[in-house]
Amino acid sequence: MRRIETNGYSLEVGSIIESSFSNLLKQKYADSKKVILVDENTHANCLSYIITNFSELSEAEVIMLPAGEDSKQMELTYSVWEALTEYGITRFDLIINLGGGVITDMGGFIASCYKRGCDFINIPTSLLAMVDASIGGKTGINLGHFKNQLGVFSNPVALYIDPVFLSTLPGKEVLSGFGEMIKHGLIADAELYNAVRDEMLHGETLEEDILVRCIEVKNEVVKQDPKESGLRKILNFGHTVGHVIEGHFLPTLKLSHGHSIAIGMVMEAYISMKRVGLSVSDYEELATFILGQYQLPEFSDEDIKSMLSMLQNDKKNRADKILCCLIPALGECVYDQEVDEQMFLETFMHFKNLQVNLN
Numbered sequence: 001m002r003r004i005e006t007n008g009y010s011l012e013v014g015s016i017i018e019s020s021f022s023n024l025l026k027q028k029y030a031d032s033k034k035v036i037l038v039d040e041n042t043h044a045n046c047l048s049y050i051i052t053n054f055s056e057l058s059e060a061e062v063i064m065l066p067a068g069e070d071s072k073q074m075e076l077t078y079s080v081w082e083a084l085t086e087y088g089i090t091r092f093d094l095i096i097n098l099g100g101g102v103i104t105d106m107g108g109f110i111a112s113c114y115k116r117g118c119d120f121i122n123i124p125t126s127l128l129a130m131v132d133a134s135i136g137g138k139t140g141i142n143l144g145h146f147k148n149q150l151g152v153f154s155n156p157v158a159l160y161i162d163p164v165f166l167s168t169l170p171g172k173e174v175l176s177g178f179g180e181m182i183k184h185g186l187i188a189d190a191e192l193y194n195a196v197r198d199e200m201l202h203g204e205t206l207e208e209d210i211l212v213r214c215i216e217v218k219n220e221v222v223k224q225d226p227k228e229s230g231l232r233k234i235l236n237f238g239h240t241v242g243h244v245i246e247g248h249f250l251p252t253l254k255l256s257h258g259h260s261i262a263i264g265m266v267m268e269a270y271i272s273m274k275r276v277g278l279s280v281s282d283y284e285e286l287a288t289f290i291l292g293q294y295q296l297p298e299f300s301d302e303d304i305k306s307m308l309s310m311l312q313n314d315k316k317n318r319a320d321k322i323l324c325c326l327i328p329a330l331g332e333c334v335y336d337q338e339v340d341e342q343m344f345l346e347t348f349m350h351f352k353n354l355q356v357n358l359n
Helices: 021-027 040-045 047-053 074-086 101-116 127-133 163-168 171-188 190-202 208-224 231-236 239-249 257-275 280-293 301-311 341-358
Strands: 002-004 010-013 034-039 061-065 094-099 119-124 141-143 146-150 158-161 323-326 334-338
Touching: 002 208, 010 208, 021 158, 034 040, 034 047, 034 101, 040 047, 040 061, 040 094, 040 163, 047 094, 061 074, 061 101, 074 101, 074 141, 094 101, 101 119, 101 127, 101 141, 119 127, 127 163, 127 171, 127 208, 146 239, 171 190, 171 208, 171 231, 171 257, 171 280, 190 208, 190 280, 208 231, 231 323, 231 334, 239 257, 239 301, 239 323, 257 280, 257 323, 257 341, 301 341
Parallel strands: 010 158, 034 061, 034 094, 094 119, 119 158
Antiparallel strands: 002 010, 141 146, 323 334
């Protein structure tokens, strides 16, 4: 069991059975009602493991949501709040978010707003949630096709990351998680980037040391800047373009978050080469690697027009300027870089033409 120092909550990596979870339930929440929030996948594949191993949850209420990014909307949020009210849940009770990034984002938001805030615990079950989404206190839901437009910063009481749940994931979800792991290396640690790349190309099972290192990168940045006033913005590398790709293609291609961010990173690395000095060789290496793992979607002129429009609503924008994170070198990142619409248009057109050449 590895315990990682955070901004005021417990973060443990390893078997949840050997963690502090049971004592927390027996002591702090002995007299509290418990609610477990799951989606269809974690209901089928993960819930019984938790219920079976923790008798304190034998009478917990279970709320199941539809799986996927489509469910991360206000309508379903209201329905959960209504269910909590019907169950008589108070602000002194406990919500346990058992799932991937959608469940930890949405469950944290639900708990943080319900009766001005009740305690919640995150138990991430996807690779993406383990290395990124569940860490750092960001909660939120989408507003139409715009990602995470509604949310608050709110830390869980505890976060338990158990690699046992990785065995329940389909390959697409593992690939999605690797997208954020690539990002952690590109923004903070070139050696980690190389290790993640080698793991994806040659590894058979994910090494726990690499998992832990990715968790530490995210956690260290958040510790220094919990409310994203400065340094934490580097965690958004790939997300300016990635979020509009994810939102735009959600009704059709339904690209995973990690897949979308991976494509966003290649495109923002292209901008980095043009604007902040990323070497041509480093750009070409990372582009070849990432596009060998994540299929580049085809962009029509109408797709590009729509995505350029969506960029105007990015959360990082300020004073009508689109602000982006860029990488001057592997393992380094600068934030608040203004990128004009013409540069984004050039980038989209470059990758539209690249897709044509790939075909």
